[in-house]
Amino acid sequence: MSNQEHVCDVLVIGSGAAGLSLALHLAPTQKVMVLSKGPRSEGATYYAQGGIAAVFDESDSVESHVDDTLIAGDGICEEDVVSFIAENAKECVQWLIDGGVPFDREEDSDDDEPKFHLTREGGHSHRRILHAADATGAAVQTSLQENVMQHPSINVMERHNALDLITRKKIGISGANRVLGAYIWNRDREAVETVRAKFVVLATGGASKVYQYTSNPDVSSGDGIAMAWRAGCRVANLEFNQFHPTCLFHPEARNFLLTEALRGEGAYLRRPDGSRFMPDFDDRAELAPRDVVARAIDYEMKRLGADCMYLDISHKDPEFITKHFPTIDEKLKTFGFDLTKEAIPIVPAAHYTCGGVMVDQNGQTDLEGLYAIGEVSYTGLHGANRMASNSLLECVVYAWAAAMHIGENAATAEIPPTLPHWDDSQVCCSDEEVVIQHNWHELRLFMWDYVGIVRSTKRLERALRRIELLKQETNEYYSNFRVSNNLLELRNLLQVAELMVRCAMARKESRGLHYTIDYPDKAENSGPTILVPDFPC
CATH class of the missing domain: 3.50.50.60 (FAD/NAD(P)-binding domain)
Incomplete structure (x- = not known):
């Protein structure tokens, strides 16, 4: 073509x-x-x-x-x-x-x-x-x-x-x-x-x-x-990958976030038994920064062996809730929840880079x-x-x-002259799209397990080894077959995953969104983690 x-x-x-x-x-x-x-x-x-x-x-x-x-x-x-x-x-x-x-x-x-x-x-x-x-x-x-x-x-x-x-x-x-x-x-x-x-x-x-x-x-x-x-x-x-503390926990609720404004207007975070836990972690309680809240939820889930925690604003006036959070209220009703009457099950989810x-x-x-x-x-x-x-x-x-x-x-500035066209004369269509899907799912799962809210040097090293293998496999695939949306995204995700892990391995402290059990304290002198390509522009 x-x-x-x-x-x-x-x-x-x-x-x-x-x-x-x-x-x-x-x-x-x-x-x-x-x-x-x-x-x-x-x-x-x-x-x-x-x-x-x-x-x-x-x-x-x-x-x-x-x-x-x-x-x-x-x-x-x-x-x-x-x-x-x-x-x-x-x-x-x-x-x-x-x-x-x-x-x-x-x-x-x-x-x-x-x-x-x-x-x-x-x-x-x-x-x-x-x-x-x-x-x-x-x-x-x-x-x-x-x-x-x-x-x-x-x-x-x-x-x-x-x-x-x-x-x-x-x-x-x-x-x-x-x-x-x-x-x-x-x-x-x-x-x-x-x-x-x-x-x-x-x-x-x-x-x-x-x-x-x-x-x-x-x-x-x-x-x-x-x-x-x-x-x-x-x-x-x-x-520093921010995990939003409160996403709806429901098998059919893909990607549905419960805004932080709920906590801003007085919502509480509760354990399955109904007790609040954020005051145990921070004086600002539910209004602490997201890294603090997400780690607290993660800690309580692991400590109790619970699938989720709960977000509760039902103690506020129902008319106030439906006026200020109409989209969330209507969406939750489709999953069988009533924001005005009950606590809503939540879990953290990756939210911001x-x-x-x-x-x-x-x-x-x-x-x-x-x-x-x-x-x-x-x-x-x-x-x-x-x-x-x-x-x-x-x-x-x-x-x-x-x-x-x-x-x-x-x-x-000038618009450049005619540029070389993309050369795909040496590639063919793939009949193994399943390879892309498999690598994609594997990447996302081990990034969640090894480079998530709580990290360790061993987990990061394990993640990097897996990324290197998947990059080699994907680059070989990219060289031999015509591009597709999934292939382009997988190639980019693998590259960024490697950069995330390399940044995390370079930071020998716990600070903000980066928490590692091997370096639980903050370093006295700290700054941004900067990576420079082997062939800088």
């Missing part, structure tokens, strides 16, 4: 809050192409329940938001980055409001002076979480999509995977290395196509699909992290012309543990920052 070529000013890989926000900022002056692996709404943004953090209350302050984030990050956040994001939070969230995101307002609010209903979540000392009931991500994603559709200069291509970045070094062009575009997989044509662009932006989200149990959608397979690493970019802090591709405050990676924004990136905001509702905030602030930087440099 003939190779198809696309040309644009900016190629955005990913269609969540980060990618669409950046595309909208650039649309007035640039031709933008946005790739979406599936339907454009099928990403982590759409499923975000809680909200977005910003200082809108007069009793709150930017300094307090910074302090809370630094505390949650357990000592290794980049303080200048935290300040940069907190200082620009209100303006960037206001941009979402102006774009039509319907954040909840207080009942006595009016159109002239809108007063937003602010909730509180774990780690926050004030109510500063703007939300749209309990479906904030869906509201943000829907608003951004509607605005994107009005711009003729933005072309969203659904069912297209990015396969690999194209750089000057990769295709043998002399001179300073730079990204030139990407090879992409058209899932409908089942063909590899080429994109030429002045700039490429990775907005691919995280890598929680590397774990057996996750709150994330299927598209969260670490694609951007793996592609950037193969292109020679540094990565950092991939040992705190590390990623290293970027500066413009979102630019080590590779000229390549940017990374949102969960795919390591900005320094989250440190050893992401504070609730800082993720959507990071997306919109860095989308704005990267768009400004791209705009400033667009006039001097």
Whole structure:
């Protein structure tokens, strides 16, 4: 099948809050192409329940938001980055409001002076979480999509995977290395196509699909992290994988998360006998940061031999519950639970990748012309543990920052000349797709068992040996057979799993989301874990 070529000013890989926000900022002056692996709404943004953090209350302050984030990050956040994001939070969230995101307002609010209903979540000392009931991500994603559709200069291509970045070094062009575009997989044509662009932006989200149990959608397979690493970019802090403490425990409830805002509004965590346990672990009880809460739940489950713990908000007024958590209330009813009357069974699940591709405050990676924004990136905001509702905030602030930087440099950048087409003349179609499925399931299971909430050196070493074998098997498969969606994702997941384990093995302490029984204490001097490729860009 003939190779198809696309040309644009900016190629955005990913269609969540980060990618669409950046595309909208650039649309007035640039031709933008946005790739979406599936339907454009099928990403982590759409499923975000809680909200977005910003200082809108007069009793709150930017300094307090910074302090809370630094505390949650357990000592290794980049303080200048935290300040940069907190200082620009209100303006960037206001941009979402102006774009039509319907954040909840207080009942006595009016159109002239809108007063937003602010909730509180774990780690926050004030109510500063703007939300749209309990479906904030869906509201943000829907608003951004509607605005994107009005711009003729933005072309969203659904069912297209990015396969690999194209750089000057990769295709043998002399001179300073730079990204030139990407090879992409058209899932409908089942063909590899080429994109030429002045700039490429990775907005691919995280890598929680590397774990057996996750709150994330299927598209969260670490694609951007793996592609950037193969292109020679540094990565950092991939040992810090956040496990959301409260996902519904039910055999048919795949990926259903129970927002932290429930605990912010007074929900308790209980043992099977009904007793609370969080006060035994932390003075902040249910409002402790996620790493503390997830470890406490994991500890109690193992100590008691229990399949789950319970989340209980039934002591609150039923009308209050159904008003503030309508989506969760309705969803739970489909599984036979009544949020207003009973405690709900929960377990932790992989939720957020705190590390990623290293970027500066413009979102630019080590590779000229390549940017990374949102969960795919390591900005320094989250440190050893992401504070609730800082993720959507990071997306919109860095989308704005990267768009400004791209705009400033667009006039001097050129769309590269014709690039080499993808050569698949020496490969054939596979009749052994079962190999991919088997390796995929094996990877996710041992990552859950060996690189989960509690780790050890022996478990990490065991995981690394298995990853090396699976990588060898998968790379051989990749070399001989035509690409497919599952093969591309497995290849990327294995690469990111290796980076996660290598970061975890390098950290000889327990801090934030990384807890190892061999090094249970914090080191006196600590910072980010940075990995450099053998062939840096």
